[in-house]
Amino acid sequence: MSRWRLSRRAFLGGAGAAIALPFLEAMLPTRALADAAEVPRRFLAFYVPNGIHMPAWTPNEAGRDFGLTPILEPLANVRDHINVISGLANRPARPDGAGVHAAGTSSFLTAAHAFKTEGANISVGVSMDQIAAAAVGGATRFPSLQLGIEGGGNAGGCDSGYSCAYSRNISWASESTPLPKIVSPQLAFDRLFQGFDAQASAAERAKRKRYRTSVLDYARADAQRLKTRLGQTDRRKLDEYMTGVRELEVQVQQAEDGPSCGVPDRPEADFDFPAHVEMMNELMVLAFQCDLTRIITFMLGNAGSGRSYGFLGVPGAHHEISHHQNNPDNFARLQTIDTWEVAQLAYLLERMANTPEGEGSMLDNTLVFFSSEIEDGNSHSHFNLPIVLAGGGGGVIETGRHLVYEEDEPIANLFVSILQNLNVPATSFGDSTGPLAGL
DSSP, X not given: OOOOOOOGGGXXXXXXXXXXOGGGGGGSOGGGGGGSOOOOOEEEEEEESSOOOGGGTSOSSOBTTOOOOTTTGGGGGGGGGEEEEEEEEOGGGOOSSSOHHHHHHHTTTTOOOOOOOSSSOOOOOOXXXXXXXXXXXXXXXXXXXXXXSOOOOSSSEEETTEEHHHHHOSOEEETTEEOOOBOOHHHHHHHHTTTOOTTSOHHHHHHHHHHHHHHHXXXXXXXXXXXXXXXXXXXXXXXXXXHHHHHHHHHHHHHHHOOSXXXXXXXXXXXXXXXXXXXHHHHHHHHHHTTSOSEEEEESSOTTOOOEEGGGTEEEEHHHHHSOTTOHHHHHHHHHHHHHHHXXXXXXXXXXXXXXXXXXXXXXXXXXXXEEXXXXXXXXXXXXXXXXXXXOTTTTSOOSEEEEEEEEEEHHHHHHHHHHHTTOOOSOXXXXXXXXXXX
């Protein structure tokens, strides 16, 4: 089976190659860079289930001189672009009784306590990615993008009295509205490039856009004629209608212009688990490179995933192995699984680091948050969570460090700092006490 991978050539040709947007400044002459607009900042959350084997994860040294542990070794090529963060806690993630995985996953980006139920009355909190999307998402075709590997619906219970919605989603638009993820690479590709005909000529796209715009112009003119004859209540309704028209106009513009980069072939339908993850990594890079979205969440598995890693020589359910009971054999199995998971993160980060953007790379302008719903699969602790924060956030974040926090500082403080990096005027979130000191 052949691997599906974006080539750099895909972004150097095609109808979009002449469009000088910030994220494609590498296409421009060097002297044009000084005149380019500010490069956008982005955020990506990368979730892995069942915790991490912490003895093989946590560096012994703090600061810049930390050594890469066995699980972190795949990050060697991007070591200077990451911060390993120890000592942060997610107290709201603690469950009411059993159900640690669902409670932790629902709190992964919300830093909120989930109401325990298997019914429709789910409630947790708005996730920080959606707060970011509400602030910056209007600049792109998709305010945010939710991707994953394992699917499943939200109805019923999945973890000791907790709804499946808590186990299968990390993005929440409201306290009761999870945003389902796309798990098919083909469907994700189709959504990203919906309505864009890569074979159409520039003249054909312009003609189609003129027609659709003329319809909107007619609606706008018709509304203006009506406005002089309406009462106050109807005028308010008309203003709401016109807001919708303006939003539709933006969507038409974005859809007809298409992405400002070349479009690769649609992903294959026949793939195994490793290839599935690789394709999703490629699609995330593609979505950022084409500036289709600036906010992405990705779930490598659902909460308490029981996937077998037989292809790594580790048969058996991951969830059961994570209940290691201090068995050295289980420690070895977990280290193998966790190292592979970090290797998938490393692949993504290297692709981003090798994508030129402005005076640096895509990774320089992005923050990538990697973690799990719990610290350790046996203790089920929500303290001292395994965290990697990669990327420079537009050159603002100092990288190449192991940051150690001794007082179980809220992970929500990190989320406040990330939101502020995205120019969201956040001063608090969840159980935060302020931005994360020392970041």
